[in-house]
Amino acid sequence: VTGPNEDQDENKKRAALEAVKELPPSGVLGLGTGSTVRFFIEAVADLVRQGRQFSGVCTSEATRAHASALGIPLLGDDGPWDIDVTVDGADEFDDALSLSKGGGGALTREKIVSFASKRTVIVCDATKRVRLLGEKRPVAIEILAFAHATTLGHLGAHGQPKLRMRGAVPARTDGNNLLVDLTIAPTSDPAALDRALHAIPGVVETGLFVGHADLVIVSGGGTVERVVAS
Ligand code: A5P
Numbered sequence: 001v002t003g004p005n006e007d008q009d010e011n012k013k014r015a016a017l018e019a020v021k022e023l024p025p026s027g028v029l030g031l032g033t034g035s036t037v038r039f040f041i042e043a044v045a046d047l048v049r050q051g052r053q054f055s056g057v058c059t060s061e062a063t064r065a066h067a068s069a070l071g072i073p074l075l076g077d078d079g080p081w082d083i084d085v086t087v088d089g090a091d092e093f094d095d096a097l098s099l100s101k102g103g104g105g106a107l108t109r110e111k112i113v114s115f116a117s118k119r120t121v122i123v124c125d126a127t128k129r130v131r132l133l134g135e136k137r138p139v140a141i142e143i144l145a146f147a148h149a150t151t152l153g154h155l156g157a158h159g160q161p162k163l164r165m166r167g168a169v170p171a172r173t174d175g176n177n178l179l180v181d182l183t184i185a186p187t188s189d190p191a192a193l194d195r196a197l198h199a200i201p202g203v204v205e206t207g208l209f210v211g212h213a214d215l216v217i218v219s220g221g222g223t224v225e226r227v228v229a230s
Helices: 004-022 035-049 061-069 107-115 148-158 190-198
Strands: 027-031 054-058 083-088 117-125 139-143 160-163 178-183 203-206 215-220 223-227
Touching (some): 004 035, 004 083, 004 117, 004 215, 027 035, 035 054, 035 061, 035 083, 035 117, 083 107, 107 117, 139 148, 139 190, 148 160, 148 178, 148 190, 190 203
Parallel strands (some): 027 054, 027 083, 083 117, 117 215
Antiparallel strands (some): 160 178, 215 223
């Protein structure tokens, strides 16, 4: 039986496996978070079993649990690290390779690890490609729990903010903060929006990644495309 979800999973896997070609012979890898990167982490574990000398820096506790169970040597969370390449997923990307991330709530650690990396490679299926960020998905924002209702009010100047819930209680990040999903008017200037959101006290980090991605590997319609910034 095939269905849309299976196709999407197949595309996620194709993109993730293509990213293996971007790895150095050995070195430090930033390990992203999400359902697409899971396939990449499995491929790295296979390489480690074959004797390749990789160690990983994790962008979430979920990734740490997965990578550690598969036997990938992992570095601690404190840094500093000398990361050769980070491979991560995205919720949306545009032609300039600006990204919207954080659907899984790991945006802050993801941004720190990407910023500390020589290269960042994004892997995704074709549903993540947009003309303007904000077209399909709200922008994820990590905020402090303290005064969160006040922070939500300020975020309201930029769109419709919604506190992310997990059942009856607010969702918590690995840093024990809260998450907001901000529905915005699709933007051609995500850098300006990122700056404006950062100016609000209580905002820890945003899911807008501008100038982070060096390469997006996108799979869909029977092909795997490598997109670099236009
Ligand atoms: C995690 O918080 C996110 O930034 C993920 O990288 C992003 O949501 C992509 O996840 P999927 O690969 O599961 O779509």
